[in-house]
Amino acid sequence: MNKIIGKIKNIESSDNISLVEIETEIGNMCAVVVETPQTATYLKIGEEVYVLFKETEVSVGKNVSGMLSLRNKISCSVERIEKGRILTRLTLKCRGKLIRSIITTKSAEKMGITVGR
């Protein structure tokens, strides 16, 4: 599980769902949660929170152009590659913070991902 600390910068809510903007060490991130400031005490501007995301939810792009519906985009360099037959684990670095991503080995090979890029 990737875990990045940050501070809540903005909250937009419907009846049940909120879009939360968080200022973190690796830039602004946002999360959609099925909570509102009424149902969750931690949903307060300025509150310190952890942004959690599973390695398998981290997609990797190279020379990305055009538009994507993915909400959080972070520029990283590749620190380490561990290849398995099916899955490849990437250790990525962004402003000193490590982020892990698990993608298929097929994708990793097709994209020609190498350390340092």
Added chain:
Amino acid sequence: MKIKIKKKLKGRQGNFILDVNISAEDKSFITVFGKSGAGKTTILRAIAGLLQPDEGYIEISGNVWFDSSKKINLPPQKRKVGFVFQDYALFPNMSVEENVAFGMESRDKNFLQRILEITELTDLRSRTIDTLSGGQKQRVAVARAVARKPDILLLDEPLSALDYETRRNLQEELVKIHRAFDLTTVMVSHDFSEVFRLSDVVFVVDKGKIVKKGRPEDVFIQEKISGKVKFSGAVLSIKRDETVFIVSVLIGNNIIKVVADPEEVENLREGDSVIIATKAFSPFILKS
């Protein structure tokens, strides 16, 4: 209710002092959670008056039952307590109805009828105890405890002798009974999922001390996660599959496999209690 007691206890690992402070709103479902030998049952026995604390104070529904500073110590029969034990403690030669009615201070046919209905014992009312299953016996024990119209219902690991399916059904029934009779209930348990499912407030006891208290979701979840899909379970196995780990987790009577990053399993051991959580956006809902 307010309970503050101190008592020297002899444990398997030597002597220790039970020193607890449990207060909660009346009509709550309170659980005392902890390993065996932590002093849980002693708390219930002290409330019931079956054991005298060295010092302390017990107040239930505004009545003081014990106060060592004022030398108040009501005898057990003066305390309005319903007690349910793990081993049922029923009268084997009496019928279901007689067992339940035995708990009543005065015979009240309508109330008896209502209890039998809510505990789903109406059809079994004439049966003798030795013809009942474990789950049915425990329902009778609960019904008998409730029949006393207690100020407080004490449950000592009431479901631990039962199989999974029965336990699950009875858990729901306990909540139903607790609500239907407006009871203040204190349950002792070392079953994590039971405590999680039933309690309004939980007090975690370790070596005679309360180490944590609060709503079960606050007590058992270290970090507040905004995902709404949460299950508590136990780790059965952790297996490496090249770059990732496959963690098998027992949730209820289902085993699920979760893909985990090596870092996620670093401090994880087989047998650990865990919470499996996912964002409310991810799960599929399929009608079964």
